[in-house]
Amino acid sequence: MTIDYRPGSWSYHHIADQDADGVFLYITALTSGGNPVVLMMPATLDSDAFVSLNASGDQAMVRCGDLSSYWTWIAGDFGSNIKVMYSNDAGSYWYTALDDAAYWYSDCEAMMIGPGNDERVTVSNQYLIHVSNFLGDGTLYWLDRNIVSGYFVTALDRIDVNPDVGFQGFYSGSDVVDASENDYRQQIDISDSLPSVRVNCLVAL
């Protein structure tokens, strides 16, 4: 049987990833009916993909943890306000990490895991950046950062040696790239000579 899919998100930078041990590829896609799915396929590519998660909604993207192959996060519009989910058992079960329409105005635009912590995901949707935090008892809560530029955040990354240092790229406008040295609490425009252009992806090191 053949099923045709479309990319799960226009933010192409996040639609596929490989788990930390290199065993599985995770791919998010939209079915012909427009609903998101999470596909998994052996990284050896010698066996076809299978469906790990079916959802309603219209967008999904994925990022795998860098340290453990058990941790994978997905974000998007899965309907019923569910925007972020994670699996800590290699895609066997997906937990809802955030399901709160009050904080989420539209589709997710960018996401990243870590660095150095698979339980921390940083997700943006339009004017907000959200950072997950787990308490010692496993309780998950979110830190929400307002984007002062007023532009959509389309790319995110942090520096390995100092996870509090982060950067974000924007959809368009005079503010193209911002930097933050305190976990996105404050952001500084570092666009300088850049043309006004949409940033699709960003790598910081």
Added chain:
Amino acid sequence: MPATPPIPQSIVNKIKARSQSVRWTVTLKEVRTFSAYCCNIDSDAIMGVAKQPVPIVSISPNPVCLGESIDWDLTDSYAPGSTVSAWSIDFGDSSNDSGANIATAFGSHTYAAIGSYTVTVVIEEGTGRTTTMTREVNVVDCSEPPASFLYIGTDGEGVWFLNRKDGDTNWQQCNTGLTDDALYVNSMVMKPGQGHINSSQHRMCIATRAGVFFTSNGGRSWEQIELPDPSNAEFADSPAATVDELDFIRVFYDNLDANSVYVVAYKAGS
């Protein structure tokens, strides 16, 4: 710091092979719920995967400061349906270790010079099947803090680079070799642990509307990775999609092979 060598043809071929096998139109032999067998990746009967041994390699820290040792551990490696009968590790600096008992496959190692080293691990199982994995270890000079480098891929303006060391705010355009649709950069990936390396040696890949490009000199020049036309089995339409019809939308490194990348392509309308 040794100069970064050009891409060996064997690696290009491997990239080609990977990209040829990855397709956006995913053919499913069966649509099955994952919960039934998610935790049973050892079962080749279910997954249809050959019983290749699976190397699990832990190396830390990486990058490592010159003079400090890395701890390496292969003991989680396994062989589905069989047992690991031999292992070896080559540290890329003419040092190596090997053994038969996977439980003893761990230790530490110290490199004598700054540079990027390819660590090669081979795991063999009882019937003689072997799997080889490579990891890149970067040995860096920690006497100075890492520079802060930033690359962005844009929608129509290609790749830009900023060296924030010393407060530099001057972005540099890195588009030599990129024109037209190649300036629409959908994703980029950089080998990890390059923060201590001179930017002229940064290695990264980008996926664009026009194809996949590679640089080994921090974007000072880009080389297009020639991709073969996909077969009709990969894009099940008629006639088969050509490589020119594809939008290359995601590229990411193979965690099991430091010299390979996966490419996800999409044919609009398929």
